[in-house]
Amino acid sequence: MTSGSVPVGSLSIWDPIHLGTDETGRRACITLAERNMLIGGEPGGGKSVALQLITAHGALAPDCRLILIDGKRVELGLWADCADTFVGPSIDDAIDVMHGLQHLIDQRTDALLTMKRRKVTPDLGWPVYLVPVDEVAYFSATVGTPAQQKEFNAANRDVIARGRAPGIIGVEATQRPSADIIPTSLRDLFGYRWAFRCSTEASSDTILGHGWADKGYSATEIDPQARGVSWLRAEDGIPRRVKAAYLTDNQIIELADHAARARTRGTASATAASQAGSKVVRLRKSGDAA
Ligand SMILES: Nc1ncnc2c1ncn2[C@@H]1O[C@H](COP(=O)(O)OP(=O)(O)O)[C@@H](O)[C@H]1O
Ligand SMILES: [Mg+2]
Numbered sequence: 001m002t003s004g005s006v007p008v009g010s011l012s013i014w015d016p017i018h019l020g021t022d023e024t025g026r027r028a029c030i031t032l033a034e035r036n037m038l039i040g041g042e043p044g045g046g047k048s049v050a051l052q053l054i055t056a057h058g059a060l061a062p063d064c065r066l067i068l069i070d071g072k073r074v075e076l077g078l079w080a081d082c083a084d085t086f087v088g089p090s091i092d093d094a095i096d097v098m099h100g101l102q103h104l105i106d107q108r109t110d111a112l113l114t115m116k117r118r119k120v121t122p123d124l125g126w127p128v129y130l131v132p133v134d135e136v137a138y139f140s141a142t143v144g145t146p147a148q149q150k151e152f153n154a155a156n157r158d159v160i161a162r163g164r165a166p167g168i169i170g171v172e173a174t175q176r177p178s179a180d181i182i183p184t185s186l187r188d189l190f191g192y193r194w195a196f197r198c199s200t201e202a203s204s205d206t207i208l209g210h211g212w213a214d215k216g217y218s219a220t221e222i223d224p225q226a227r228g229v230s231w232l233r234a235e236d237g238i239p240r241r242v243k244a245a246y247l248t249d250n251q252i253i254e255l256a257d258h259a260a261r262a263r264t265r266g267t268a269s270a271t272a273a274s275q276a277g278s279k280v281v282r283l284r285k286s287g288d289a290a
Contacts, residue, residue: 010060011057011060011061012061012062012063012064012122013032013033013057013058013061013063013064013127013128013130014031014033014063014122014128015031015057015061016029016030016031017029017030017031017032017053017054017057018053018057018245019050019053019054019194019232019242019244019245020053020228020230020232020242020243020244020245021242021243021245022240022241022242022243023241023242028232028240028242030192030232030234030235031235032054032130032169032171032192033120033128033167033169034119034164034169035164035169035191035192035234036160036163036164036169036170036171036172036189036190036191036192037054037170037171037172037190037191037192037193037194038172038173038174038177038182038187038190038192038193038194038207039051039171039172039173039174039193039194039195039196039207040173040174040175040176040177040193040194040195040196040198040203040206040207041175041195041196041197041198041207041219041230042175042176042196042197042198042199042203043175044197044224044227045196045197045198045222045227045230046196046197046227046228046229046230046244047134047173047174047175047196048075048134048173049227049228049244049246049247050173050194050196050228050230050244051075051076051132051134051171051173052075052076052247052252053244053245053247054130054132054171055068055076055079055130055132056079056247056252056255056256056259058130058132059079059082059255059256059259059260059263060255060258060259060262062262062263062266063122063125063127063128064127064128064129064130065084065127065128065129065130066079066082066083066084066085066129066130066131066132067083067084067085067087067097067101067129067130067131068080068083068085068086068087068131068132069087069094069097069131069132069133069134069136069139070086070087070088070132070133070134070135071088071089071094071134071135071138071139071142071143072089072134072135072138073088073089075134076132076134078249078252078253078256079252079256079259081256081257081260082256082259082260082263084129085097085100089138089143091139091143091144091148091149091152092148094139094152095148095151095152095155098152098155098156098158098159099155101129101131101155101159101163101168102155102158102159102162104129104166104168105158105159105162105163105166105168108120108126108166108167108168109162109165109166112165112166118165119164119165119166119167120165120166120167126167127167128167128168128169129163129167129168129169130169130171131159131163131168131169131170131171132171132172132173133156133170133171133172133173134173135173135174135175136156136172136173136174136181136182137174137175137181137182139152139156140152140153140156140174140181140182141180141181153183153186156170156172156186157183157185157186157189160172160186160189160190161186161189170190172190176198176203176206176207177206177207178203178206187206192232192233192234193207193208193209193232193233193234193239194207194230194231194232194233194234195207195208195219195230195231195232195233195239196219196222196228196229196230197219197220197222197223197224197226197227197229197230198218198219198220198222199220200220201213201218201220203219203220204217204218204219204220204231205218207219208231208233208239209233212231212233212239217231217233217239218231219231226243228243228244228245228246229241229242229243229244230242230243230244
């Protein structure tokens, strides 16, 4: 794929997002605008590449705003110029951004109720906020004090629990979403699951959902060399074996540059409705002065 073949205006966050190819050779797509997604699997399995695919679609969709959270910075960093906010290794920034999203959810929910609507639909013209988080364990269980981790987890859980209807969608990647990394009450809120290679059936089940390994859907039988091979549990709820698509670094740089330029042009002509749905929260870039 090159940026030349994907003009920025041609994608919408409401369109199916291309993730790869299944074992019958069919395209594997998901519609993300109303579902959150959890991505798991052992190191090197293909989680960050998977997150790049979704981020790329969001960046190229003018009706999507990106809030990127990546403690390592290197995975999502190439998309920083396309994002409203990019959070690097600071847990304070990650907490701030989650609180900002909670505020946005409150405001949008009030506005929806006033209009007697239950959820965002494309006709409203409000952008969808896509929030990819790579290695969420970095914030939920690694850096910061226990109190900060607790605050991050509580805010993250609230964003995932309430964000869908008002158009705030989380896509979170972690090696193993066990209860110490992602509280079970939060894990259960992710409608879509994408499991890359795992070393144990228990790990595979924490990603895909309890009982799938017993039914023959286990990410343990994925060859460690087969990077990008995975089980995707999405629309119909049954895991589907998928080889994820892949973007090279050069393709990402080209696409991100194209998307960033198109976004700068698009900002000048953004409609009033889109502005109304998007500027109620002030989120700042990590490292910016307040
Ligand atoms: N879908 C894919 N197709 C081809 N190679 C892939 C794919 N996904 C991952 N890889 C290879 O595996 C490496 C590790 O993938 P990555 O997404 O960084 O793993 P993780 O985030 O799970 O640790 C990538 O740098 C790439 O070389
Ligand atoms: Mg990774």
